[in-house]
Amino acid sequence: MTQLALVIDLNVCVGCHACVTNCKQWNTSGAAGSLTDCNPYEAEPNGTFFNRVQTFEVGSFPNTETVHFPKSCLHCEDPACVPVCPTGASYKRKEDGIVLVDYDKCIGCKYCSWACPYGVREFDEQRKVMTKCTLCVDRIYDQSLPEERRKPSCVLACPPGARLFGDVHDPESEVSVAIRERGGYVLMPEANTKPANHYLPRRKTALKIRDEELYRSDNPHKIDGAPFDKDLPPTNEELN
């Protein structure tokens, strides 16, 4: 069974919001649109987005790290939002595990958004229906696109490549390997919704260089950048 999902690398995300704008652009002009904007040019601009990037500061000054955190529907394997829907508008596709809302059936009761622990469903204030990330279902199977473009808009937009897309049930897929080898984890595991989307943790990429590693036997100065020291042992060249 296929379960398509996103894997988001928090170590790579720079918080540029390119995924947010590209998601909005694709979906507002596509099958899932249009995505409402209220007061776009006034105070308190707000609207419907399927994807948001939030920013957190971890630690106390001066030992702080800024973490940018993209957040969209996690296409849970046991989605809390689906069974509560009274109309069947919210459903999970058997063939690829994508959780979708049928806008023609939704009565806008908002019950699904209460059941989802993650706050990733957004009620569209103009269309009066519940909306959420579609995993770009109208892109990823589009035969008219070249194959390498059959990916979610947010994935294609991400400049540093922090977003991976694939089948988390296929152990050899890029996403499964990333989860396995780079410590992929899910959000709020205690909610028992088994999110399909995973996050890859921040990693310290510091390189520890010991003094003896700086010693250059073939360098007359012995140590990079240091002045010549006659007390240092002779190099191989000097000995030969």
Add this chain to the structure above:
Amino acid sequence: MHPALSVIFLTTLIGAGQGLFIALFFCELLAPTATTPGFLAGGSALVLLLCGAGLIASFFHLGHPERAWRAATMWRTSWLSREVIALPAFMAAAFAYGVAHWSGAGHTLLIGVVGVLLALTLFICTAMIYAAIKVLKEWAHPLTPVNFILLGSASGMTLAAAYAGFAAPELTTALAQAAVVLTSLALLTRGAALVRNARLSPASTLQTAIGIRHPRIVQKAQGAMGGSYNTREFFHGKSANFVRTIVPVFLVLTFFVPLALVFSLPLLAFLAQYGGLMAERWYFFAEARHPQNLYYQGKS
């Protein structure tokens, strides 16, 4: 959670209607000589009035009320869908009960039993809409259905006492006694829920929400400047002080005023209790802390 007026009206109005129907049925069952068909038929009309008003209020909660019929389709999994079926079914039973009394068609006790069972089913469906949401720990507990049943029955019984004051005075005292019993029981169970919820610790933290294990995490941006659905739907938007003051207000109005007044001024007792229940329902929503709020720390 944001308390929606439409849902507050829906749950309190139909609760009183269901409670009133249960009261009418027991009047007929236990005091057949004192009840007149007119009293029971009029009472059923009152039940329908309350439930009809609740139904109308509920439509204001929907984005697409014209599609509401679709909500009856997923009864296998959704308590909301079950409520959507149970409410009209109960109203139909109340209608049949009233007509049977009014026209003298008979079989009233049988219709009454069906109606009472449907009233209880409806209480459970309504309450389970909330109790079935596992991530809202304040609601996901058997006390939620118990409270919906007892609070609705108590307000219906108080209303029955008030109604009997006009239509069947000899029943007033017995109904007022029943209202005292139900109101006291409801005070105990609602109090228990208050105590339980005050001691709850949330299952999720900001650490599990974003998956970073560090004791100090501060949100710097929540992904929107002018708010979003997430900041509107899941926050009550009132000060902590306001929320705290609602508790004594609803306790006094829902329980203590009716207990003191139901024998002497039952109509006033009902009005106070109904107002109290609206405050109670408001608090019921406001005290529920949704885990999604962890992602919106900028909002109180």
